[in-house]
Amino acid sequence: MKVWGAKAQVSSDSAARDEGRQTAGEPAGEPVWDVVVVGAGPAGASAAHAAAAAGRRVLLLEKAELPRYKTCGGGIIGPSRDALPPGFELPLRDRVHAVTFSLNGKLTRTRRSKRMLFGLINRPEFDAGLVDVARAAGAEVRTGVTVSRVEQHGAAVPDRRTVAVVLGDGSTVLARAVVGADGSAGRIGAHVGVKLEQVDLGLEAEIPVPATVAEDWAGRVLVDWGPMPGSYGWVFPKGDTLTVGVIAARGDGAGTKRYLEDFIGRLGLAGFEPKISSGHLTRCRTDDSPLSRGRVLVCGDAAGLLEPWTREGISFALRSGRLAGEWAVRIAEAQDAVDARRQALNYAFAIKAGLGVEMGVGRRMLALFERRPGLIHAAVTGFRPAWRAFARITSGSTTLAEIVRTHPVARRTLAGIDRPGTSGA
Numbered sequence: 001m002k003v004w005g006a007k008a009q010v011s012s013d014s015a016a017r018d019e020g021r022q023t024a025g026e027p028a029g030e031p032v033w034d035v036v037v038v039g040a041g042p043a044g045a046s047a048a049h050a051a052a053a054a055g056r057r058v059l060l061l062e063k064a065e066l067p068r069y070k071t072c073g074g075g076i077i078g079p080s081r082d083a084l085p086p087g088f089e090l091p092l093r094d095r096v097h098a099v100t101f102s103l104n105g106k107l108t109r110t111r112r113s114k115r116m117l118f119g120l121i122n123r124p125e126f127d128a129g130l131v132d133v134a135r136a137a138g139a140e141v142r143t144g145v146t147v148s149r150v151e152q153h154g155a156a157v158p159d160r161r162t163v164a165v166v167l168g169d170g171s172t173v174l175a176r177a178v179v180g181a182d183g184s185a186g187r188i189g190a191h192v193g194v195k196l197e198q199v200d201l202g203l204e205a206e207i208p209v210p211a212t213v214a215e216d217w218a219g220r221v222l223v224d225w226g227p228m229p230g231s232y233g234w235v236f237p238k239g240d241t242l243t244v245g246v247i248a249a250r251g252d253g254a255g256t257k258r259y260l261e262d263f264i265g266r267l268g269l270a271g272f273e274p275k276i277s278s279g280h281l282t283r284c285r286t287d288d289s290p291l292s293r294g295r296v297l298v299c300g301d302a303a304g305l306l307e308p309w310t311r312e313g314i315s316f317a318l319r320s321g322r323l324a325g326e327w328a329v330r331i332a333e334a335q336d337a338v339d340a341r342r343q344a345l346n347y348a349f350a351i352k353a354g355l356g357v358e359m360g361v362g363r364r365m366l367a368l369f370e371r372r373p374g375l376i377h378a379a380v381t382g383f384r385p386a387w388r389a390f391a392r393i394t395s396g397s398t399t400l401a402e403i404v405r406t407h408p409v410a411r412r413t414l415a416g417i418d419r420p421g422t423s424g425a
Contacts, residue, residue, distance in 0.1 A: 043300025043321035044181030045130035050325025067124035071280035078396010083318035093238035176332035204245035292344035
């Protein structure tokens with residue numbers, strides 16, 4: 001069996017660090033990585049950066065070649081900016097100061113803000129930049145590598161402190177801790193036993209437009225509350241290209257496709273040929289879904305972590321990835337299963353106390369939105385406190401959970417959907 005350890009062609013500083021961290025009992029000729037991260041999206045790159053910045057030997061594995069396309073609106077809200085690695089420069093394509101809201105193409109109204117609400121990026125540039133930062137912190141990156149499975153017992157595992165990551169070519173990478181960030185349909189989530197409930201289908205088109213059209217959209221996005229329960233569409237400008245997409249609960253793919261076609265048509269964009277048309281499933285975890293198994297953690301989409309109402313996932317990926325990297329370091333240092341389990345439970349607690357609370361509020365907002373989209377539209381376009389709350393959330397000065405906790409009207413509104421017999425009329 002071929003075993004991959006630290007490559008010889010690392011920098012002299014990294015080599016010295018590796019030599020100094022060779023541990024007693026480590027198999028001869030088979031160096032063990034402190035942390036192996038599977039998946040180089042925002043969650044995986046953040047995990048790799050956090051672990052490498054702590055001075056650990058980190059290997060980041062990615063099945064695709066970078067940069068690679070990802071179906072995503074590319075909105076960077078305040079919590080995402082706050083969770084970026086120090087010194088990371090956002091490759092912004094536009095800065096949003098205005099939002100146009102519509103209710104299935106009607107009752108259109110634009111609200112504006114003096115300060116930037118959020119930024120827009122192209123995911124290939126953004127993801128590749130995060131990987132570069134992780135590499136600069138000391139992580140080794142290998143692309144074009146497929147992971148078949150992970151093993152924590154058996155012939156491939158030399159001791160109880162080691163995890164074997166088995167690759168598609170049959171070779172094995174050994175680690176003291178593994179972080180799974182390989183998406184909601186990835187191998188690591190399956191190993192951990194992640195349980196997913198809410199599944200949505202997002203469809204998106206990248207549409208090049210003339211300068212006159214691009215000018216009209218500069219600094220402004222469109223959010224359209226859609227015709228199907230819980231659905232909405234968006235237009236995000238990125239220079240000479242508009243990212244136009246819709247999302248709805250999985251189960252009516254034809255209806256979701258029809259919504260996108262109608263949406264593009266009434267925007268007057270049907271005559272422009274999309275550069276890319278793509279689709280993607282988003283999946284939210286159940287409340288009781290595990291976040292670890294032994295020395296293996298999951299984060300980002302692999303853990304089913306995203307905001308249920310808006311399906312925003314970048315901030316959840318960045319924040320959970322950073323936490324996973326920090327706790328993976330502690331698990332790597334654990335001398336026995338009891339200590340490793342304690343650290344994994346601490347990671348789960350940190351996720352649930354922060355992102356878990358936000359997801360809980362997001363689920364209730366989605367339930368309200370599914371029943372009363374007109375109420376949401378009326379509030380955000382005609383009720384100044386609601387618009388201010390939206391602006392504060394996107395800019396990062398507060399969270400939806402904090403607003404519900406501190407504002408009686410918001411708390412009573414969401415409490416109403418929990419009462420038996422509450423009507424959606």
